[in-house]
Each structure stands twice: as structure tokens, then as C-alpha cells.
Amino acid sequence: MAYNFGIKKLDWYIIGKFLSTFFFAILVLAVISCVIDYSEKADNIVSKKAPLLVVLNYYKNFVPHITALLFPLFIFIATIFFTSKIAYKSEIIAILSSGVSFQRFLRPYFIGGGFLCLISLVSNHFIIPVADKQRVAFEDRYINDAMYIAPGENVHLALSKDTYIYIQSFNFNNGSGSHFTAEKMQSTRLTEKLMAEQIGYDSIKKLWHLHGVVIRKNDTLREQLTTVMDTDVNYAFVPKDINNNEAQKEGLTTPQLRSFIATESLRGRSDLSAFYVELHRRTAQPFAGLILTIIGACIACRKIRGGSGFHLALGIAISAIYIMLMQLSTTFATKATLDPMIAVWIPNVIFAGVAYYLYRRQVR
Numbered sequence: 001m002a003y004n005f006g007i008k009k010l011d012w013y014i015i016g017k018f019l020s021t022f023f024f025a026i027l028v029l030a031v032i033s034c035v036i037d038y039s040e041k042a043d044n045i046v047s048k049k050a051p052l053l054v055v056l057n058y059y060k061n062f063v064p065h066i067t068a069l070l071f072p073l074f075i076f077i078a079t080i081f082f083t084s085k086i087a088y089k090s091e092i093i094a095i096l097s098s099g100v101s102f103q104r105f106l107r108p109y110f111i112g113g114g115f116l117c118l119i120s121l122v123s124n125h126f127i128i129p130v131a132d133k134q135r136v137a138f139e140d141r142y143i144n145d146a147m148y149i150a151p152g153e154n155v156h157l158a159l160s161k162d163t164y165i166y167i168q169s170f171n172f173n174n175g176s177g178s179h180f181t182a183e184k185m186q187s188t189r190l191t192e193k194l195m196a197e198q199i200g201y202d203s204i205k206k207l208w209h210l211h212g213v214v215i216r217k218n219d220t221l222r223e224q225l226t227t228v229m230d231t232d233v234n235y236a237f238v239p240k241d242i243n244n245n246e247a248q249k250e251g252l253t254t255p256q257l258r259s260f261i262a263t264e265s266l267r268g269r270s271d272l273s274a275f276y277v278e279l280h281r282r283t284a285q286p287f288a289g290l291i292l293t294i295i296g297a298c299i300a301c302r303k304i305r306g307g308s309g310f311h312l313a314l315g316i317a318i319s320a321i322y323i324m325l326m327q328l329s330t331t332f333a334t335k336a337t338l339d340p341m342i343a344v345w346i347p348n349v350i351f352a353g354v355a356y357y358l359y360r361r362q363v364r
Contacts, residue, residue, distance in 0.1 A: 007111070010095065014108035017086065022078035022116065026067055029074060033066045034059050041143055050142045058138040061131035065250075068128045071120050072288040073319045075113065079296030080315040084308040092301050102362045106297055113293035120286035125254040133251030155242045158268035159235065162186065167199065167242060175239050176200040180210065182235070192217050201239050207232040241267075249278045276340035277330050284344045291351050292322070298358035322347055 007015075038045075038059075045055060086092055095105060155167045168179035180199040184192040197212030213228040252260055261275050295318065300311045325347040333343035 007108075010100070011108040011111065014086075015112045017082045018079065018109065018112040019116075021082040022075055025074050025078050025081075029070065030063045030067060034062065037062060044143045048142045050138075054138065054142075058135060061135040061138075064123070064128050064131045065135055068120065068124060068285075071116075072285060072292050072322070075116055075289040076292035076296050076319060077312070077315055079109070079113075079293050080300045080311050081308065083297055083300035084311040087301055087303045088308060090303060093303065102301075102359075105301075106294065106359075109293050109297045110290075113290040116293075117286040117290045120289060121283065124282035124285060129251055129253045129256075136248070136251050156268065157237060157242060158266070159237060163236075164268070165235065165237070170239070170242060172239060172243065174200075175203070182233075189220070190218060202232070205232070206234070206238075208235050249275050254279065254282060273334045273340055277333050277344060280341045280344040281330075284348055288322070288348050288351070291348060291355050292318075294355040295351065295358060298355070298362055301362070322351065325350065 050058075083092075092105070096102065155165075155170065157165050157167075159165060162185045164183045164185070166179075166181040166183075167177045170177035177199045178197065180194075180196040182192075182194040183190060193216045194210075195214045195216075196210040198210070200209045200211075201207075202209055210231050210233060211229070213231055215226040215228065217224040217226075249257060249260075257275065257279055261272055261279070264272055264275075296315060299314060299318075304310060326344075329338065329343040329346045330340075332338035333340045
């Protein structure tokens with residue numbers, strides 16, 4: 001038996017309806033999101049005198065961010081909306097009555113969903129992070145308060161296999177910190193410990209200026225204690241290396257994010273779960289859109305008394321469950337010991353099972 005895998009008029013019709021509904025929904029979402037976001041940030045933008053072109057550039061980068069954030073949900077709502085409409089007009093009944101199998105009917109949904117999945121996949125890994133970097137920079141300058149590592153959020157950093165530093169608190173606005181410690185190890189033995197009351201970074205000389213320094217050296221036979229009021233030291237790190245602001249992960253392309261994780265792991269940083277979640281989310285999220293497309297098609301393909309309203313209400317309920325599962329699983333990854341990759345893919349696996357169940361019900 002020969003199979004014809006060409007795209008027919010039926011496919012183009014459904015794909016056209018699918019994509020036009022999706023992009024219209026995204027356009028409406030983008031406009032509403034920009035209005036709401038500006039209303040929340042207007043006071044800061046005006047008080048800090050952000051230039052008009054800078055503000056417009058921010059919203060140019062904000063739109064891809066919010067679109068990517070809600071991509072799976074809007075592809076799901078769009079699928080339910082237009083499928084319910086054509087079902088209400090009895091078009092699906094006519095299609096299936098003409099001898100088209102339900103499996104064949106779903107082909108344009110796979111094509112349209114796969115096309116959007118591919119766009120989202122490329123955008124998540126390479127395009128949206130570039131826009132997010134500029135968006136986060138704008139928010140740091142005009143919206144957020146100064147980046148500050150509170151005393152309770154102490155920074156530990158391994159500069160090499162035998163050199164470790166500790167900073168109790170650091171202010172990124174003026175590049176200064178307090179209660180700095182640098183330790184040099186030889187195997188398991190502490191050979192030198194430098195303590196400074198204040199530390200500041202000189203961006204011109206590329207040196208760290210230390211104030212109120214006490215140096216303790218130990219050669220196993222004797223101990224030497226030295227006090228210095230001020231000194232400059234060339235340490236192998238800069239302020240951005242101790243920035244614990246997790247928002248920076250959004251501004252890194254996937255190759256940069258992988259490099260960042262590898263570097264921070266070598267430096268001994270342990271709180272990298274959020275970065276691993278972001279790395280795996282960029283792949284899992286587009287496939288969630290494809291899975292939700294199939295679920296939406298299976299739910300909305302039957303003509304029922306409630307019409308589009310019932311289908312949309314059901315779609316919103318399922319979307320809420322998806323968000324809850326994603327939030328719950330990522331919380332276990334960032335706050336507990338659940339593997340980030342497993343956490344990100346759990347909702348997809350569960351909803352893939354739901355999609356298969358709904359599909360089997362339709363092809364009985």
C-alpha cells in the first residue's frame with residue numbers, strides 16, 4: 001500500500017486556522033502584558049528619567065520574554081479555541097465522515113505544533129536570552145534596587161584547587177564588600193589565611209584593594225602574624241563572578257549557560273539548581289507546546305452542548321494544572337534534591353500520558 005505524505009488542502013486549512021489563531025492570541029497577550037508592565041514600572045521609569053528610546057527597546061525585548069514564558073499555554077488555548085469553532089460548525093464531523101481517520105485528521109496539528117515547537121526551541125536557546133540580557137540590564141538600572149548580597153547570603157568561591165575566598169556582604173553599586181577572607185591550602189593543611197575588614201574592586205587597575213588586613217601564615221613549625229592597613233592584590237575574580245543574582249541566567253545563551261555552570265562548578269558553587277532548571281526548561285517547554293496541541297485537539301474535536309465556552313473553561317483548568325505541576329516540580333529541584341532535568345520533564349511526561357489516553361479514546 002502506498003502512502004501519500006504530501007500536505008493536502010485539508011492540512012493547509014487546519015494549519016492556517018491554527019497558526020493564525022495562535023499568533024493573534026500572542027499579539028493580544030503582548031499588548032496587554034506591555035500595558036500592565038508599564039503601569040507597574042511607570043513610577044520608576046519617570047523618577048529615574050529613562051530615555052524614550054531605551055524604554056521602547058526594553059519593551060521590544062520584553063515581548064519575546066513574555067511570549068516564551070506563556071508559549072505552551074497559549075498554543076493550547078489557541079488549539080482548543082479554533083478546533084472547538086470548527087467542531088461547532090460540524091466541519092470535523094464532515095471531515096471524519098468522508099473517510100478521513102482521526103489519526104490523519106491530527107496530522108496538520110502535528111505539523112503546526114512541530115513548526116511552533118521548532119521556532120520556540122531555537123528561540124529559547126539562542127534568541128530570547130539575548131533579548132533577556134538587555135531586559136534584565138534595563139530593570140537593574142531603572143527598576144530594581146541595588147544588587148546586594150545580604151550578610152545572611154555569604155559568598156564562598158574557589159579560585160583554584162588550593163585558594164578559596166569568602167565575602168560576607170558585597171554591594172555591586174560601588175564594588176565594595178566587608179569581612180573578606182582568602183585561604184591557601186596545601187593538601188588538607190591551611191598555609192595562609194588573609195582577613196580584611198573591607199574590600200573594593202579597582203576597575204581601572206584590575207586589582208582588589210584591601211583595608212584592615214591581617215595575614216596569618218603557618219609552616220607547621222611556626223606561625224607568623226602580619227597586620228597591614230591597606231594593600232592591593234590581584235585575585236582571579238571580578239565582582240560579576242560573585243553575583244548570586246539568578247536573573248542573570250536568563251541573559252545567557254545555552255552555550256554560555258553551559259560554560260557558566262561548568263565554571264561555577266569548578267569554583268565550588270553548590271547552589272546551581274536554578275541554572276540547571278533553566279538549561280533543561282529551554283528544551284522541555286517547546287515540547288510541552290506540542291503535547292498540549294494534541295491534548296487540545298482531542299478535547300475540542302467533538303461537538304458538545306457547551307460549545308467553545310466549555311472547551312475553553314476545560315482548557316484553562318488543564319493549563320492551571322500544568323502550571324501547578326511545573327511550579328511544584330521545579331520547587332523540589334531548587335529547594336530539595338530532585339534532579340533538575342527530571343523536575344522539568346515531569347509535567348511533560350504526565351501530560352504525554354494524558355495525550356495518549358485521549359487519543360486512544362478517539363480512535364476506538
